[in-house]
Amino acid sequence: MKITKSVSKNSLTYYLSKSVRINGKSTTITIERIGGAEEVRQRAGEMDSELWLKRYVRERTAQEKAENVESILRNLLTN
Template identity: 45%
Template sequence: MRIKKSVSKNSVSYSVIDNVRGVNGKSTTKVIEALGNEQQIRERHPGVDPEEWARAYAKKLTLEQKLKTETILIKHHPDKVIPKGKQKTFNVGYLFLQSIYHQLKLHKVCQEISSKYNFSYDLVSCKMKCIQNK
């Protein structure tokens, strides 16, 4: 992240911006946070040069972002025996389908169909079981 310094006739404004690659592959900048003009920064942080403070703040945000996206590696030794009854794998592949199912509100459609035609079978629980079993 870096700062953007906008100089106008009456004041100087600072913003924190970041380079972002769009869906079409083109590079663009995105405003992360508007820090305000020189006067506002001096009022909030007296005795500090606004540009130096803005650069330090952008550097701090960059470090925080790097810590959040840090890769974690878990090492497993292939010769070690897994204790009996200990679960090492989890089936969570259905979770993204479940979120799409609820975003499209298909559970409400299924409820409406079953109530309209007086089904004794619950279509919503069937869909959830089908999604989880895949």
């Protein structure tokens, strides 16, 4: 997963996105809207917002991998 920034004239918004293959073609899908620059600063608290974003992505990636492993194990045990 990665952070995608959307910059407009008046705002900066962060999204959590992921690369996937659909019908053999690579594309990027948005998983979650993390928030605007001010929202991210509030969620980060005292921590630097860029550092907080990197840690957040790392946590979400680890969480998704754990869920995938659990799903695979469940499928193996039921067959």
